Amino acid sequence: MADYQYILVEREERVGIITLNRPKELNALNNQLVSELADALESFDRDSTIGCIVVTGAGEKAFAAGADIKEMADKSPIEMMEGNFRSWERIKRTRTPVIAAVGGYALGGGCELAMHFDMIVASENARFGQPEIALGIIPGAGGTQRLARVLGKYRTMEMVLTGAHISAQEMAQHGLVNRVVPKGEHLKAALELAHKVAEQAPVAARLAKESVLAAFETSLEEGLEIERKNFFLLFSTEDMREGTRAFVEKRKAQFQGR
Numbered sequence: 001m002a003d004y005q006y007i008l009v010e011r012e013e014r015v016g017i018i019t020l021n022r023p024k025e026l027n028a029l030n031n032q033l034v035s036e037l038a039d040a041l042e043s044f045d046r047d048s049t050i051g052c053i054v055v056t057g058a059g060e061k062a063f064a065a066g067a068d069i070k071e072m073a074d075k076s077p078i079e080m081m082e083g084n085f086r087s088w089e090r091i092k093r094t095r096t097p098v099i100a101a102v103g104g105y106a107l108g109g110g111c112e113l114a115m116h117f118d119m120i121v122a123s124e125n126a127r128f129g130q131p132e133i134a135l136g137i138i139p140g141a142g143g144t145q146r147l148a149r150v151l152g153k154y155r156t157m158e159m160v161l162t163g164a165h166i167s168a169q170e171m172a173q174h175g176l177v178n179r180v181v182p183k184g185e186h187l188k189a190a191l192e193l194a195h196k197v198a199e200q201a202p203v204a205a206r207l208a209k210e211s212v213l214a215a216f217e218t219s220l221e222e223g224l225e226i227e228r229k230n231f232f233l234l235f236s237t238e239d240m241r242e243g244t245r246a247f248v249e250k251r252k253a254q255f256q257g258r
Ligand code: CAA
Pocket: 024, 025, 026, 028, 029, 065, 066, 067, 068, 069, 070, 105, 107, 108, 109, 110, 112, 131, 132, 135, 138, 139, 140, 141, 143
């Protein structure tokens, strides 16, 4: 595996694990960390033996407390544009399903990072928020858009205009968190979920992800068309023949990822 300064990368069978690793700075997302994260996600994406990825934060206090404010403080608009924003685009393009395992703070870019992923497992001490307003800015990595699509206009307005921290339990009630687990068990619970995803036929999992994401970016008619094309495309895979045959023969399917 490549040498990274601000993240740890490992694997557990078919699951890739990436840990944001600046615990003293509450895993604040500096340019290099975000770029390393994008590299690691791309590298897992290219590995056909990886069926799901879990991203978590080192230490008990935070998933990530947002963009690195100290790095950002003196930047010009052009420097910001040329900085890590390309890396965020690369993170968004990950085709393998990704689960955020959130313990402690997921604030600003940390909340936005969790929302780039496909499921969120949080410990009961997790706190979500978009506190950028207190710095005289607004969320810049999708916070206003992704929160509004899940929480609706009014709750999003309150979060973005006040910077309030919201508990994992409340986020789960509003549909932004898949499950809340006891403090310290978020990684274990996320890994359990990830192993279930990684057992599935990999091409089907990727096309399922692409199809669900289309619901947020297209009209219903276009989304239905994308789903239908992906559904038909899967009839070209050996895994589809294996999956249907295994059902008929009453045995567990052995998927090959093709
Ligand atoms: N950037 C840089 N350093 C950060 C940081 C951040 N986002 N968040 C925390 N740190 C650093 C602190 O400066 C501190 O370092 P020192 O020990 O060197 O002083 C260390 O991490 C520990 O933090 P605190 O002492 O503040 O810990 P706390 O428990 O008292 O408070 C907290 C925790 C409420 C999360 C508080 O640290 C905080 O409010 N952090 C900033 C959160 C924030 O505003 N995030 C949004 C950033 S902007 C953004 O993300 C833009 C975008 O959309 C991409």
